[in-house]
Amino acid sequence: MTIRYPNGKKYVADTKAAAMKQTPLRDSYSNRGMTLEEDLNETNTFYLERGLAVIHKKPTPVQIVQVDYPRRSAAVIKEAYFKQASTTDYNGVYRGKYVDFEAKETRNATSFPLKNFHKHQIAHMENVEKQEGISFVIIRFTLTEEIFYLPASRLFDFWNRMENGGRKSITKAEIESSGFSIPTGLHPRIPYLSVIDKLYF
Numbered sequence: 001m002t003i004r005y006p007n008g009k010k011y012v013a014d015t016k017a018a019a020m021k022q023t024p025l026r027d028s029y030s031n032r033g034m035t036l037e038e039d040l041n042e043t044n045t046f047y048l049e050r051g052l053a054v055i056h057k058k059p060t061p062v063q064i065v066q067v068d069y070p071r072r073s074a075a076v077i078k079e080a081y082f083k084q085a086s087t088t089d090y091n092g093v094y095r096g097k098y099v100d101f102e103a104k105e106t107r108n109a110t111s112f113p114l115k116n117f118h119k120h121q122i123a124h125m126e127n128v129e130k131q132e133g134i135s136f137v138i139i140r141f142t143l144t145e146e147i148f149y150l151p152a153s154r155l156f157d158f159w160n161r162m163e164n165g166g167r168k169s170i171t172k173a174e175i176e177s178s179g180f181s182i183p184t185g186l187h188p189r190i191p192y193l194s195v196i197d198k199l200y201f
Helices: 015-022 036-049 119-130 152-163 172-178 193-200
Strands: 002-004 054-057 062-071 074-082 090-094 097-106 111-113 134-141 146-151 169-171
Touching (some): 036 054, 036 097, 097 111, 097 119, 097 193, 119 152, 134 193, 146 152, 146 172
Parallel strands (some): 002 074
16 A cells, blocks of 8 residues: 655654564563554553543544455455544543643664654644643653653743754753653553643642
């Protein structure tokens, strides 16, 4: 199947990222090999089932343009386009506040590359903040299995530094001092609502 971006450019899967997702991760609990997205989806299901929050992964809008029907009972998508540029990964509601965040993983041990973000994502998070929503990034350092909650306001500072000719990454030390470490567990796997409680409630 061929998938294209809104500008017509062909989408090429990031095989390096896919390989990262398939790499077993060492940790102290039972979800070995889980990606950050899988862990967050399970966390959000835990929150939803207990009536704590309603937060879901956003679907990626795709326009299907070519379908083959090899059999009457089956259809195969041959070509599709991303309808629009994606914003962030997750959104929903918690304690009456709109929540919107992005989830990122890196195998870099000492810093997080800002090239993992797109300008339209930064603009989207800025708009959320202007409306007094809660916006942030969850970053996982896969080699050490450390997870951090970085407020969008701090991400903007690092992004602006890069835009003004500064470094193109956020050092791990900066993430540790500007963000909040999230200890991993079982129920929920990534208890990020505890950080929101500290910051907003």
